[in-house]
Amino acid sequence: MKLRLDRQAHLVSKREVQLILAGIICIALILMPSVERIKTLLIQGGYRMLHTNSSDEAMQILSDLKAVPGKLLSAERDIPTLRLDIKYKEWQKLVSDRQTALAEGLIPETRQFAKAVLYDDKTRYNAKIRLQGDLLDHVSGEDRWSLRVEIKKKKALFSTSRFALISSNVRSHQGPELFRQSMITAGFDIIAPQNYPVNVIVNGDDWGVMLLEQAFGQDLLATSNRTEGFVVRLDLTDEQVNSQGERHRELKARVIQKKTVMGKEALAMQRQIALTLISDFIDGKRSASDVFDTKRIGQYLATVDIWGAWHALTWNNWRWYYNPHTAKLEPIQSDVLVSPARHTWLMKPPTHYSLISRKMLDDPQVAESYEQAMSHLKQLINSGELIEALEKEQDTYNKMLYSSVPLLGRYDFDIMKRQAGCIGSDYQTPPCSDIRELGEHIHLQMHTMSARRSWELMTSFLSTPSGSALSVTNSQNKVLTIKEIQQLNKDGSKTLLTPLNIELPRLLPPNSSMTVALPGKVEKIAFDSAFEGKKATTHSLQKDRTANTFIPRPQATSKATQYPFIKRSHDQWEIQSGTWKIDDYLVTPDNWQVHIQPGTRLEFSENAGLMVFGELFTHGTDNKPVVFTKQARSESWSGLTVFGTESTKNSRVNHLRISHARSPKLGFWQPRGAAYFINGDLQINHLTVTDNSSEDALNIISSKVSINHLSVKNALSDGFDCDFCTGEINNSQFLNIGFVSGGDGLDTSGSSVIVRHSLFDGIRDKAVSAGENSHLVLEDSRVQNSNIAVASKDRSRVTINRGTFDNIREYSLMSYIKKNIFGPATLHANDIRCTPVSCIEKTLVEKGSVLTIDGSEVTAEDVNVRALYKGIMKSDKPK
Incomplete structure (x- = not known):
């Protein structure tokens, strides 16, 4: 085993020569028992069987070999190179596990981690690695074994600290990226791990191009614009086959990265909800639309059928993200294993034959989402828009793989056209009548299932x-x-x-x-x-609280009937003007409207609040505002929550005053905001949130916002968290924020927001904080008497035009990395004024990030960001 780390790959490497020679030899051997090494080299070199008879296969081999020189010459070689340095004793751990796998036919469930040093260019990372995967195709070659890599010390590479290095043949080469690109082009917001082609050198041996695949975990969720949560999968605990040959499987739901999840109380409680939801679905106690994100499940299933990607539907390949806001599970693209072969791709919709997906489609809401998504995909295919995008992606991606897989062929998207055309037909006439269904000859399906909790x-x-x-x-x-x-x-x-x-x-x-x-x-x-x-x-555990105590869902029968001032029609409540007391947590039915008349004052008891599934309209005026507050005998109340639905999400808030609210601590579902809006198209004109006792005073998630005259005062922690939002905020003020535990005035994650003519005064931490790939513009605004004025972090881009910063204690402007999975930030400040000291004296920019003032770049420096967050930016947010 060579230990050199500086070995450079030649224009045509030893591996490429081996592949060409193996291909020539293969012509003579392909129709008879083959040498395993040649088979492996051919498969790793990109060869895929596209035909079902020997003569066509021979012609394919000749055609593939003829194209090899051109592919090698056109290969894109300017791709990242990763070098792994593994000491001999550590390397033997991997060798031992591989030998066990080859002897037993499966990679062992318990695998040894080996210490390693990973180099990306000149950057060094300490890491630990182990074998990845279950089947022998992950380790069948002399090299290019699938490896799981975990980078230490919270550092990251390609936006992740946990990833796998995999031979591209294990993932059907360009297939997963084409599947992912299909969803992107269609506008389907489905979480999908990216596969980056990288050159891999292990202890000086050139392993060629492999795929760097993001692991299922927090990094993937964060870079997919998702709030911190977790990924859930299924394990098989028992399997039985009855005398009729019907297969029953007992499945157990579990979270990935359990140690991380159990280390945080909020995530641990969310885990209980997620496991309960999936177990109830498996046992038939809950419908699919009650458990899963209906829109995204329908879109994912439609994409699976367009690709004939039956492999994604097996029980062991399902992955779901638990969304802590909606308390529902979203699908994650996982091991789709799509094939370019006509006889494998063309298939009656596999979702109609696999038990889990079939149970999902039995739900009318999921079925409707599926039909809408399928119609949209067919339209994109027929117009040529989708196929054009896929051809472009395929051209780029294949060139990055060619240097190691020169036998790699292309996907023929005429097959996709035929698949789309036949889906939904009766399959009774040619050519659709020749298409098979997903049968036992392809995969041993289960007929029934149950959950082990x-x-x-x-x-x-x-x-x-x-x-x-x-x-x-x-x-x-x-x-x-x-x-x-x-x-x-x-x-x-x-x-x-x-x-x-x-x-x-x-x-x-x-x-x-x-x-x-x-x-x-x-x-x-x-x-x-x-x-x-x-x-x-x-x-x-908290007494009398379980995962089922409260899950945010519409309620067909509401306690609102107990309150005569709430007038009900077929799809709305109208709350009449006057002062009223509410002693219940009111939850609307689905797709509902709540109208609140001018001059209405609602006084809530300790555990009372309002949850709307649909649209909220407060019709307050300057002289007759709408008021939500606590009752005199209560310390607080359980806040306002509004969930936008697919058909009703256009809430309009006018002259609403909310005070002394906390987030609804109901069972294990515990959101952060006293006023909480999710998945909406929200217009706000004069909203005041004061004296809250929650982590966020106002929390808006995944919404379009148009906000004028927002006032947040006396916030316990953060003032306004705007996560994954787009829109604008005008003429607003944030006063005395984070007075107990420290907090930000405006905190954005993954958002694109313009802020104009606003005041930030008395902010204990950051007045404006842009993070996790946000794009924020701040214009004609003032920050005063605050710890930090504006911070751009984690690949965010902030522009300040005409700002005034007075009496800033620590830094007026900051640009740095907090989460390594995102990377450096930028901040450009133009026409700003600082008192009592100049703006340049209170700046901090970490090396790699950028900060400019009127076009002049501020000198970057080494910054101990962790020390900052333990010192001047330390927060002690309430549990």
Whole structure:
């Protein structure tokens, strides 16, 4: 094993010569038992069987070989090179796991991590690596083994710190990127990992071009414009076949990166909801539209059918993102394995034959979304727009692969035209009558399924007549250990419940239960648990709250009927003028309108609030505003939430005053905003949010916004979080923000926003913070008496025109990287004025990022960003 790291690939590498020679030899061997090495070289070199008979295959081989020289000459060689340096002892860990895989026919489930050093150009990263994948195609070659790479110290490469290096044949070469491009061209917002072609050199050996594939995790979600959440998948726990040959599978939902998820209380609670939703869907207790994002599921299934991508529908290839705002699951493109072969691509809609997707399409709402998406795709195919985009992507992508896969062929999109034309027909007449369905000869389908619920879903902490009780049921096939139980106090401290722990730790065998009586005064507990051979995990529970306590869903029958001042018609509530008390959490039906008349004052009790699924219209005026506030006997109330729906999302807020609200802490669904708008087209004219007791005073997610005269005052933490929004904010003010825990006035993530004629005064952290690839313009605005005026971070682009910054304690302008997955930021300030010191004296720009003042670039420096966030920018946001 060579250990040199500076080896350079020749114009035509040894691998390419091997591939050409192997191809020539293959002509003689293709129709008889082949040498495994030649087969592997051919497959890794891009050869794919497009025909079903020997003579056509021979002609294909000759044609592919004839095209090899031209492909090698046209190959794009200016692509990134990654070098892995693995010491011999560490390398043997990978060798050992590969040998085990070759002997047993599968890569072992438990794999060894090896320490490695990764070089991208001259940049060095410490990393750990292991084998990736399950089947032998990942490790069948002499090199180009599939490797999982995890970069340490929160550094990132290609917008991710966790990725796989995979031989492109394992992922059908350009196929996944073409599938992804189909959804982009169609305007389908589906999460899809990117596959970047990179040259890979391992210990001096040239492994050729491989694909760098983003892992399913937080990095993928962040770069896909998603709020922090997690990815869910299924595991097989049992399989049975009855006498009729019907296959039943027992499936268990689990989250990827469980350690990260369990390390954050909010994510841990969201995990309970997600696992419950999927388990209920598998068991038939919830409809698909109640569990999944209906629009995105329909779009994904339609794209799968256009490509004949049946492989994406198998139980083990489904991946879902749990959206913490909607409490629904979105599909993620995973292992679509699309084929260019006509006999494989052309297929009756596979979604109609695979059990999970068939159950989804049985839901009328999903079926409607599917039909709309399919119609849109057909239109794009017939117009040529989609195929033109795919041809362009294929040209670029193939050239990056040719140097290592010169036998690589192209996808013929005439097949896509035929597939689209036949979908929806009766398949009774040629050429559609020749198309097969997804049968057992292709994949062993399951006929029925059930869910095995994790033990956490079968654990409860509930009130009893004599106090309260913790009940735990071990539903797994291994011993569970329950360790000490502690009381969680309101101040965050823990108290060991000594009398209860005398018999702990306690071992729970499979399919057994235990119940522990607790004092009635205990409201929240934490305990450690561990399965044999695994590290202990801490779980926290709040009395009488479970994953099913509250999930944000429309309610056909509402408590609004108890309030005579709420007039109801077939699709709306109208709240009459006057002062009214509300003692319930009111939730509307779906696609609803709520109209609130001028001069209405709604006083809510502690756990009362309003949730709208549709559109909110407050018809306040300057003289008769609409007021939402707490009742005199309450400390706060449970806030306003508005979910825009596909057909009703145009909310209009005029002269609304919201005070003393908190986010609705209902069960395990706990959003951040006291006023909370999701997926809407929102126009605001004179909205005031004051004296909130939540993480964000105003939180708007994935919406178009037109805001005039917004006033946020006395915010506990952040003033206004605008995530994945587009629009403008005018004539607004943010006063006394973050007075308890520190907070930003305006905080954007993944947004494109223009802010004009606005005032920021008394901001404890950053007056304006643009992050996660935001594009923000700030014009004719003032920041005063604040810690930091404007910060651009994480690939954001900020432009300031005519700004005034007075009495800024730390920095007027900042440009830096906080999250390495995004990269450097830019900030351009023009015609700004700072007092009492010049603007240049209070700037900070990290090397790699850019900051200019009136066209002059400010000198960048090495910045310890982590130290900044532990010091002058430290935040202690409320739980």
